[in-house]
Amino acid sequence: MDRHNNKHLLLLLLQQLTCTSRAAESSPPPSNELHIGFRAGPNPAVESFQPLLTDSSGNYSLGFLRVNRNQLSLSVLHLPSSVTLWSASTTRLPRWADPTQLSFNGSLVLSDPHTGVFWSTKTPSGDRVWLSNTSNLIVADGPTLVWQSFDFPTDTLVENQNFDTATALVSSNGVYSMRLGPDHMGLYAKFAGSGTGPGQIYLKHTAMEAKADIVEGQPIYLVLKSDGYLGMFQNGSGPPVDVQPFNTFQQIVPGIRRVRVEPDGNLNGYYWTGSSWVLDYQAISDPCELPSSCGPYGLCGPGKVCSCLDNRTVHGSGGCGPPENQNPGDFCGAYDNNRFRILRRSGVELPFKELMGYKKMASVELCEAACGGNCTCWGAVYSNSSGFCYMLDYPIQTLVAVGDETKMGYFKVREGVGKKNVGAWLGLGLGLLFGAVLVFVGVLGLGWYKLKSRGVKGYAEEDGGGVGVGAYKDLGAASFRSIELCER
Ligand SMILES: *[C@@H]1O[C@H](CO)[C@@H](O)[C@H](O)[C@H]1NC(C)=O
Numbered sequence: 001m002d003r004h005n006n007k008h009l010l011l012l013l014l015q016q017l018t019c020t021s022r023a024a025e026s027s028p029p030p031s032n033e034l035h036i037g038f039r040a041g042p043n044p045a046v047e048s049f050q051p052l053l054t055d056s057s058g059n060y061s062l063g064f065l066r067v068n069r070n071q072l073s074l075s076v077l078h079l080p081s082s083v084t085l086w087s088a089s090t091t092r093l094p095r096w097a098d099p100t101q102l103s104f105n106g107s108l109v110l111s112d113p114h115t116g117v118f119w120s121t122k123t124p125s126g127d128r129v130w131l132s133n134t135s136n137l138i139v140a141d142g143p144t145l146v147w148q149s150f151d152f153p154t155d156t157l158v159e160n161q162n163f164d165t166a167t168a169l170v171s172s173n174g175v176y177s178m179r180l181g182p183d184h185m186g187l188y189a190k191f192a193g194s195g196t197g198p199g200q201i202y203l204k205h206t207a208m209e210a211k212a213d214i215v216e217g218q219p220i221y222l223v224l225k226s227d228g229y230l231g232m233f234q235n236g237s238g239p240p241v242d243v244q245p246f247n248t249f250q251q252i253v254p255g256i257r258r259v260r261v262e263p264d265g266n267l268n269g270y271y272w273t274g275s276s277w278v279l280d281y282q283a284i285s286d287p288c289e290l291p292s293s294c295g296p297y298g299l300c301g302p303g304k305v306c307s308c309l310d311n312r313t314v315h316g317s318g319g320c321g322p323p324e325n326q327n328p329g330d331f332c333g334a335y336d337n338n339r340f341r342i343l344r345r346s347g348v349e350l351p352f353k354e355l356m357g358y359k360k361m362a363s364v365e366l367c368e369a370a371c372g373g374n375c376t377c378w379g380a381v382y383s384n385s386s387g388f389c390y391m392l393d394y395p396i397q398t399l400v401a402v403g404d405e406t407k408m409g410y411f412k413v414r415e416g417v418g419k420k421n422v423g424a425w426l427g428l429g430l431g432l433l434f435g436a437v438l439v440f441v442g443v444l445g446l447g448w449y450k451l452k453s454r455g456v457k458g459y460a461e462e463d464g465g466g467v468g469v470g471a472y473k474d475l476g477a478a479s480f481r482s483i484e485l486c487e488r
C-alpha cells in the first residue's frame, strides 16, 4: 500500500510538472445584463471561449477568449462563426488563471490583484452593462449611454458603426492600421523600428465628392452601410462624400456585414450567409501591392509568385530570413546591430512608391551612399529613368518584380549573431537541461529507494491529507492516461 502511494505521488508530481490542472466546475450561463457587483473569473476547464454576456438575439457574446494557451482577452464574438468582432485593448494580456477577473462596479474592469487593472471603461456612474443585437457593448447610467465598444473598435467595423478620425482599426498582429484624414481614408504599416506615429501609408483613398462636397474644417466619418458600401460622410442627413462599393452593392444579403483590417494589411469586407462569411470587398486587389505579401526581403512576381530579393535564398514558410531582420531597431546601435552586408537587386520596385517620399538624385551611387551613410536607413530603391531615390526607414519588406532593370534596389541585411553562435548556445542550453534532468531523475530515484528501504509512510498519511491527496489514491492506470492526454 505504501509503495503504491509513493508511486502515485511520483505520478502526481510528473502530472503537475507536465500540465496545468483542469477543474471540472462549470460556469454559470451567460446573462443578458450585468449589474453592480458582478464578477467572474476564467474557468480553467474552458478550452476556448467563456461567455459572460449574450445579446437578445443570441448571435453575439462577450466573454473570455483564450489566447496563447494560458492568456485571455475580453472579446465580443459572433457566435455562429466564432469570429472576434471586438476586444478590450490591453497593453498586456491577463493570465487565464484564478486571480484574473472581470467585475462591474460602475466601470467594467478587467483586473488581477497582483498586476492591477488591465482595462477599464472608466465610467464610475454606470449601473448596467448589456450587448446590443448589433454587437455593441454598452455601459449605461439609467437611460444614458455612458460608454460603448463601437467608439473603441479593434480591427473590425460592423454595419452602421461610425468610424471617426479619433479612432483606428488595427490588425491583430499590430502592424497595420486604418485611419481617416481630413478628406481620405488611409492604410498604414508600422514595421519594427519605424518610430512613432502611424507609420508608412500604403493606401490612400481620397473622397470622390460625387454627391456632396467636403466642407473644410469639418471632420469626416466612415460607415459600413447595409447597402454594401463603405461610405464617407460629414453629416448623417446629407449624402455621402464618398462611396466605395462592394461586389454586393445595393443587394440585400442574408446576414450582417463587416470589414476588417487583416493581418496581411488588406481591408476586407464580408457578409454572413447564415453559415459562412463571403468576401465581397478588398481595398487592395493585387496581392503584390500589399506591403509584405511575400514577407521580409521577399519579391512578388506576377500572379503573386513569391521569391527572395537574394536570389541565392529559396522562399520558404519563414519568408526569406535571416530572422534578425524582423527585430526592431536600426543600424545605429553600439553593438551587433550595426553589422550588415549589402544586397543589390535590379528589376525591383516598391509596391506603393507613389505614397513614399523620395529625393531626386543624379545617380544610383549617390542614392546608395545616402542610405549607406545613414544608420536609420534600411535600404533604397533608385529609378534610373526618373532619378528618384526612395529611402526605407523600416526593415525591408516585399518588393515588386518589374521587367525594367534600371530600377535598382540596395538593401542592408543584418548579419546578426551568426548561426554558429546560436548553435553553440543552443547546445550549451540543451546540455544543461539534460544534466538537470539527469540530476532530477537521480534524486527522485534515490528518494524512492530510501522510502522503499526504510518503509516510510506515504506523503498522504504523513501530511494528514494535503492538497488533492485524496484524489490520486485511486488513480492507478488513470494517471498514465491523464499524462497521455496532457501530452497531446
Ligand atoms: C442572428 O441574426 C440573424 C440576422 O442576421 C437572425 O436572422 C437570427 O435569427 C439570429 N439568430 C438568433 C439565434 O437569434
Ligand SMILES: *[C@@H]1O[C@H](CO)[C@@H](O)[C@H](O)[C@H]1NC(C)=O
Binding pocket: 105, 106, 107, 109, 111, 117, 124
Ligand atoms: C471600481 O474598481 C476599480 C478597480 O478595482 C477601482 O479603481 C474603482 O475606483 C472602482 N470604482 C468604484 C466606483 O468603486
Ligand SMILES: *[C@@H]1O[C@H](CO)[C@@H](O)[C@H](O)[C@H]1NC(C)=O
Binding pocket: 057, 133, 134
Ligand atoms: C434588434 O433590436 C432592435 C430593437 O432594439 C429591433 O428593432 C431589431 O429587430 C433587432 N434585430 C434583430 C436582428 O434581432
Ligand SMILES: *[C@@H]1O[C@H](CO)[C@@H](O)[C@H](O)[C@H]1NC(C)=O
Binding pocket: 215, 235, 236, 237, 238
Ligand atoms: C449637412 O450638410 C448640409 C450641406 O453641407 C447642410 O446644409 C446641413 O445643415 C448639414 N446638416 C447637419 C445636421 O449638420
Ligand SMILES: *[C@@H]1O[C@H](CO)[C@@H](O)[C@H](O)[C@H]1NC(C)=O
Binding pocket: 311, 312, 344, 345, 346
Ligand atoms: C543572382 O543575381 C546575380 C546578380 O544580381 C547574378 O549575377 C546571378 O547570376 C544570379 N544568380 C542566379 C542563380 O540567378
Ligand SMILES: *[C@@H]1O[C@H](CO)[C@@H](O)[C@H](O)[C@H]1NC(C)=O
Binding pocket: 374, 375, 376, 377, 378, 391, 392, 393
Ligand atoms: C536618414 O534617413 C532617414 C530616413 O530613412 C531620414 O529621415 C533622415 O533625415 C536621414 N538622415 C540624414 C542625416 O540624412
Ligand SMILES: *[C@@H]1O[C@H](CO)[C@@H](O)[C@H](O)[C@H]1NC(C)=O
Binding pocket: 384, 385, 405, 406
Ligand atoms: C542610367 O542612366 C544613365 C543616363 O541617364 C546611363 O548613362 C546609365 O547607363 C544608366 N544606368 C543603367 C544601369 O541603366
